Amino acid sequence: MAIDPRNYDVAELRAAGSGEPLPSRRVTDAADEVDGSTTDATAAAEPDPDRPAAAVAFETSIARDLAALDHGTDAERPYLPALPASLPAEALIFEWLEFLTLQAGHESVCDALDFYRRVGWIGSDAADALELYLSGIGDPRADEATGLDPDDHRVSLHYVARLASLSRR
Amino acid sequence: MSEEDEESEADAESGESQGGDTAPTPIGVKLGSTRTVIAIPDGDGGLRTVKTLTCLATYEDVITGEERVLYGEEAATEYPDRVQYTLRSGLPEDEEGADLTATFFEEVIETNDVPEDSAVVYAIPTIDNERGLENLQSVIEGSSIGEALIRSYPESLCGSVPALGDGLEAVDDIFVTVNLGSTNLEASAYRRGEQLVPFTTGAVTGNEVDRMIANYVEEETQGRVNIDNTTAREYKEAHADFVDFEPFTDVIQQPGGGSHEFTIERSVMDAVDEYVDDAVEEVANAFLPELANDHIKVYQLALDRPIVLTGGMACIPGIVDEFEERLSEALQRDVEAVAPGEPALSAAVGAQRIAQRLVDAGAY
Numbered sequence: 139m140a141i142d143p144r145n146y147d148v149a150e151l152r153a154a155g156s157g158e159p160l161p162s163r164r165v166t167d168a169a170d171e172v173d174g175s176t177t178d179a180t181a182a183a184e185p186d187p188d189r190p191a192a193a194v195a196f197e198t199s200i201a202r203d204l205a206a207l208d209h210g211t212d213a214e215r216p217y218l219p220a221l222p223a224s225l226p227a228e229a230l231i232f233e234w235l236e237f238l239t240l241q242a243g244h245e246s247v248c249d250a251l252d253f254y255r256r257v258g259w260i261g262s263d264a265a266d267a268l269e270l271y272l273s274g275i276g277d278p279r280a281d282e283a284t285g286l287d288p289d290d291h292r293v294s295l296h297y298v299a300r301l302a303s304l305s306r307r
Numbered sequence: 308m309s310e311e312d313e314e315s316e317a318d319a320e321s322g323e324s325q326g327g328d329t330a331p332t333p334i335g336v337k338l339g340s341t342r343t344v345i346a347i348p349d350g351d352g353g354l355r356t357v358k359t360l361t362c363l364a365t366y367e368d369v370i371t372g373e374e375r376v377l378y379g380e381e382a383a384t385e386y387p388d389r390v391q392y393t394l395r396s397g398l399p400e401d402e403e404g405a406d407l408t409a410t411f412f413e414e415v416i417e418t419n420d421v422p423e424d425s426a427v428v429y430a431i432p433t434i435d436n437e438r439g440l441e442n443l444q445s446v447i448e449g450s451s452i453g454e455a456l457i458r459s460y461p462e463s464l465c466g467s468v469p470a471l472g473d474g475l476e477a478v479d480d481i482f483v484t485v486n487l488g489s490t491n492l493e494a495s496a497y498r499r500g501e502q503l504v505p506f507t508t509g510a511v512t513g514n515e516v517d518r519m520i521a522n523y524v525e526e527e528t529q530g531r532v533n534i535d536n537t538t539a540r541e542y543k544e545a546h547a548d549f550v551d552f553e554p555f556t557d558v559i560q561q562p563g564g565g566s567h568e569f570t571i572e573r574s575v576m577d578a579v580d581e582y583v584d585d586a587v588e589e590v591a592n593a594f595l596p597e598l599a600n601d602h603i604k605v606y607q608l609a610l611d612r613p614i615v616l617t618g619g620m621a622c623i624p625g626i627v628d629e630f631e632e633r634l635s636e637a638l639q640r641d642v643e644a645v646a647p648g649e650p651a652l653s654a655a656v657g658a659q660r661i662a663q664r665l666v667d668a669g670a671y
Binding site for chain 1: 312351426429430431432435440444447458459460461462474475477478479481499500501502505507591592595596597598599600601603604606607608611612637638639640661664665667668669670
């Protein structure tokens, strides 16, 4: 339906927002693209009246994705010795670093990458490569005032697992 | 008949020519269940906003015998017995509702000289109602404006635009927004203009607050005062205030003659207080878990950024701080809430900014 607000042209809107030339019109369904499974994690979560439902859903979602990415073999540290070379991996790397940068700014991301290396999530090669990528990411909306919290690190582990999974392919 | 406000929108430019032709006028429209707002460039770099109740009444001209139409505040005041709110549920439910809405909209357009050669962006609630959307589409397509271009975007996105900057910063941002409307509570996350996990509930609404106020007034006055929902809404809009509420007095005419004066101390604030609790409950326990489930990164990013509150209920003084405090408590983490300067106008103003950019980009 032409006026259905769920079916607006995201590409045209983004181009209008940035002042870039408009792309040819394309109708997309905003609900099509999700960066996680649509399984209802809240239904699967153990009910805990003391925990906020959103926090439970967040942790369940991370755990679910990590379990799905665990291929049953005994994992060895570092989980991600080096970055996989593939186009999906490139996109994932940028998505991850952009997330960290938006949350805490460049300096905190460097600290975080060092932390992930020390705890054995990523290898030295991966850390060095990520710092190279990081130098190409700048965002004026980065929140320099706050650091990364445990939930942000959980998201990072999620990305580590996804990249490690791509490395195994 | 309608309120016209002059807005100082620095980015609202009009009349630029494209290839020698005069560009269409970029217009933003929100056809709301309670109020309709139209944002139009005023020609001086600002915006002229038309705000009117979404209602009409018809009467017969005693001289000519022709049917006349009144809309907005005038209709509600002069013909309270026959005034019809054409979008009571948010969208026209049937053909008759669509016809009434079309009549109302055309009257507003004509009375306020809204230009036909225009690019119109409509802010539309994200309601899963195919029939209602079809009826609204017939209203929009049948209207005299939007000759150059018609687009529609979610009301929650349009309403967030003025809250997040002077331009279209919202389209390049990641955030959560909650529209506190008369007929629905809508929540959505946006990732660079893309709507994620649109959530709508009709269980927590401004209209329900009006009904609660009417009930509580009856209780507070020991059954001596019965008010209708329109009066309850007027009480809410005039007196609800989380910062500085003061009891107020009103007078009703008794059926047998004479009048009765009464004072309201609790009814209004009890109702809006419960509303905030219910809204926080829906956001914390229904919408955000779904967002966390489907979009881990967006959930984590958006909660560290201000949550944008829009819609008519966001106009109540202090409600943004109340929402922020109670949602922080419910989530056991600090969250920040913000609202645009004029929440009741923000959807139309945001839609107008999008229309302006589409015109600038030559999308018509």
